Amino acid sequence: MKKIIVLFFILNSFSNNSQTINPIWGELPEKRKEINLLGKIDNNYYLTYVNKNNRLILRKYTLDLSSFTDLELNYTFKNKENFYQKSLIINNKVTYFIAEANTEKKSIELFAFVQNNPDSAELSKYSLAENPLWKGAKFWALKLDFFANFDIELSDDKTKIYAQVSDYSTEILFPIGTKEINVYDCSDLSKKIHTYNYFPDRSYLTKNRFQLLNNGHLILSDYYRSTSKDSKKLSSKHFLIKKFGTDSIPKKSIELFSEEDNYASLYEKEIDNELYTFGFKSNSQLSTSSFYINKHNLDDLKIKDSIKIDVKEFYKDTKNNLSYHIHSMYKKSNNKLIIVAQQFNFIRSGYINVASIFDYQNFVIFTYDLNTNKLELKKVISFNYKIELIARDDFYMFSRLKTYFNDENLLLIYRDRESDTIQIIKMDNQENVQNNILINEGKDHRYIFYDYYTKLVDNKLLIIDTKNDKIGLFNL
Numbered sequence: 001m002k003k004i005i006v007l008f009f010i011l012n013s014f015s016n017n018s019q020t021i022n023p024i025w026g027e028l029p030e031k032r033k034e035i036n037l038l039g040k041i042d043n044n045y046y047l048t049y050v051n052k053n054n055r056l057i058l059r060k061y062t063l064d065l066s067s068f069t070d071l072e073l074n075y076t077f078k079n080k081e082n083f084y085q086k087s088l089i090i091n092n093k094v095t096y097f098i099a100e101a102n103t104e105k106k107s108i109e110l111f112a113f114v115q116n117n118p119d120s121a122e123l124s125k126y127s128l129a130e131n132p133l134w135k136g137a138k139f140w141a142l143k144l145d146f147f148a149n150f151d152i153e154l155s156d157d158k159t160k161i162y163a164q165v166s167d168y169s170t171e172i173l174f175p176i177g178t179k180e181i182n183v184y185d186c187s188d189l190s191k192k193i194h195t196y197n198y199f200p201d202r203s204y205l206t207k208n209r210f211q212l213l214n215n216g217h218l219i220l221s222d223y224y225r226s227t228s229k230d231s232k233k234l235s236s237k238h239f240l241i242k243k244f245g246t247d248s249i250p251k252k253s254i255e256l257f258s259e260e261d262n263y264a265s266l267y268e269k270e271i272d273n274e275l276y277t278f279g280f281k282s283n284s285q286l287s288t289s290s291f292y293i294n295k296h297n298l299d300d301l302k303i304k305d306s307i308k309i310d311v312k313e314f315y316k317d318t319k320n321n322l323s324y325h326i327h328s329m330y331k332k333s334n335n336k337l338i339i340v341a342q343q344f345n346f347i348r349s350g351y352i353n354v355a356s357i358f359d360y361q362n363f364v365i366f367t368y369d370l371n372t373n374k375l376e377l378k379k380v381i382s383f384n385y386k387i388e389l390i391a392r393d394d395f396y397m398f399s400r401l402k403t404y405f406n407d408e409n410l411l412l413i414y415r416d417r418e419s420d421t422i423q424i425i426k427m428d429n430q431e432n433v434q435n436n437i438l439i440n441e442g443k444d445h446r447y448i449f450y451d452y453y454t455k456l457v458d459n460k461l462l463i464i465d466t467k468n469d470k471i472g473l474f475n476l
Contacts (some may be wrong), residue, residue: 020437023472026065028464029057036087037464037471038094040457042119045207046094047464048087049470050077058094060118073121074115084150085110090161090186094118097128097152107132109162110150111190126189127164128152130184159186160193164247176352181214189218196244198218213270213298217251218244241268241277243301244268254301263292267326271370277299279312280324280341291375293368309375314364315378322361330405338427340403340411347354356373363401365412365427378433379425381414404456411461411476413438413454426476438463438474 029035033383040046045061054077058273059077061068064192076097077084079395085175096113129150151164166181185191196218211219220242242253281289289312295305314324322343330338343361365378370432403410408429416423438461455462461474 009441020440021474021476023438023463023474026068026471026473027063027237027464028471029059029070034084035464037453037455037462038087039089039462040087040454041092041094041435044118045457045462045473046089047116048094048096050084050099054078056096058115058118065471069300071119071121073115083108085150088152088154090114090158091153092255095189098288099150102130102222103132105132105200110152112161112184114189124274126184128161128184128189129165130178131165131179133385154186157358157458160184161186161189162212181218205290211270213275219268219270219275220244220445229259240300241296243265243298252299252301254296254303264323265325269329271331274298278326278328278329281308282323291368293373307373311375313377314380320361324364327363327401328403330403330410332408332429338405339366339368340401340410341366363414365410365425365433367431376431378427378431381425382418402454404457406459411456413461415427424474424476439465440474 005354008140029049029051031052033054035049036047038046038048040261043063043065047059047061051057056073056075056077058071058073059068060071061132063231063369065156073096075096079100083099085099087094087096088392089095094115096114097110099108099110101107102109107130108129112126114126114129115123127463131150133406136316142435148168151162151166153164154160155162162402163182180197180274182195183193191359203275203294213219234306240253243251245251245386263279264282267278269278275298277292277294278295279292281292287329289310291309293307293309296302297304311324315321324341325344327340327342329340332338340363344362362380364380364383367378368374369376402413410425410427412427414423414425415421419437420440421437423435424434424438427433453464459476463472463474464470465472
């Protein structure tokens with residue numbers, strides 16, 4: 001393993017002259033249940049929702065949001081029988097992902113319903129995954145939607161769909177990790193590319209990240225913490241990377257943790273057919289001391305090169321020492337990585353109907369040059385957000401940040417609690433950073449930025465205002 005000493009540079013290019021961007025507004029559906037912001041098809045914007053009669057509706061807006069039409073689709077939700085998951089635009093077609101209870105099989109099945117024409121109510125149905133009901137569910141009087149817990153993701157190149165099935169702990173009754181990953185061809189959802197289903201049991205508080213490599217192998221990274229009394233110590237954290245062959249059997253695995261290395265976070269990414277791991281290392285229980293970059297041999301996952309960079313500047317003018325975790329990462333055409341990282345910590349971990357408390361602090365924007373190994377800090381942004389969540393509702397939610405990468409530009413949306421505004425930070429292709437105010441929200445306003453609340457389309461940002469029942473369009 002080779003360690004390289006790299007100088008740390010700061011580029012002060014941030015403009016504090018915030019200006020408010022004036023949007024145009026349209027109306028949201030009234031008395032809705034689920035709502036999902038989709039994006040644009042041809043010359044219209046779309047969202048989908050479930051109305052008060054449990055009917056699935058597709059709403060089509062004009063480009064200025066001034067008018068809309070609602071199309072009632074041929075699908076009805078019934079109590080305790082089917083559960084809306086999400087919707088996506090795939091190959092210019094709206095695809096609805098819905099879980100349905102199968103009482104004969106005693107399972108929950110995930111289906112994709114493809115709307116081939118946005119003006120037609122007809123849907124084509126495809127089976128994607130199945131999750132058997134836990135045998136103790138009846139004893140615990142658990143609702144069926146407890147098991148309708150599927151993660152659906154679109155691959156970066158938008159050619160594949162990942163349907164991830166959660167595993168459950170029989171002790172704490174929570175999703176604890178991945179049981180199965182089904183991969184489908186977006187051009188034809190009847191074509192399953194592969195199923196990866198060899199995942200061993202893991203401890204409580206696991207979080208999986210996975211990606212399908214160009215050679216068809218799957219890389220899965222695990223993060224988990226034990227439930228013992230010393231769970232806040234570094235020794236209770238484990239970071240594993242597993243490589244699965246096309247036969248679903250793990251070929252190799254490597255554990256990226258030791259008492260000496262003190263890994264505090266892990267983020268893996270395939271770049272130019274090379275596997276990298278990124279993250280932060282700690283010199284104490286919570287504080288970050290360095291940023292690391294490991295390059296792995298794809299055959300056996302062993303580290304063949306490693307770089308370690310001091311990041312004490314990340315704590316400049318801050319009052320805490322929480323470890324940083326990578327929120328998102330994008331690769332520019334000049335072989336630079338744009339990285340957003342945030343300080344994050346569990347304060348308390350919840351069980352059923354008991355809230356988990358998450359503490360989010362400052363976040364940073366920085367770049368890393370894969371050619372020169374130079375790291376440049378672009379901005380440290382003050383952020384303080386403690387939230388309580390029922391673990392079953394959104395157990396693995398990661399912060400109130402939303403990032404987009406478009407035409408070599410980074411866009412980052414966040415809520416500034418001191419000014420009670422929703423702000424957007426833009427770093428252009430010359431790496432100049434500026435911020436603007438999207439919304440002056442008021443002290444009792446609430447915005448949450450999930451995928452289905454914001455959508456970037458043609459350098460315009462669609463956003464849902466859940467308090468005032470408005471949909472907004474911001475020209476960036």
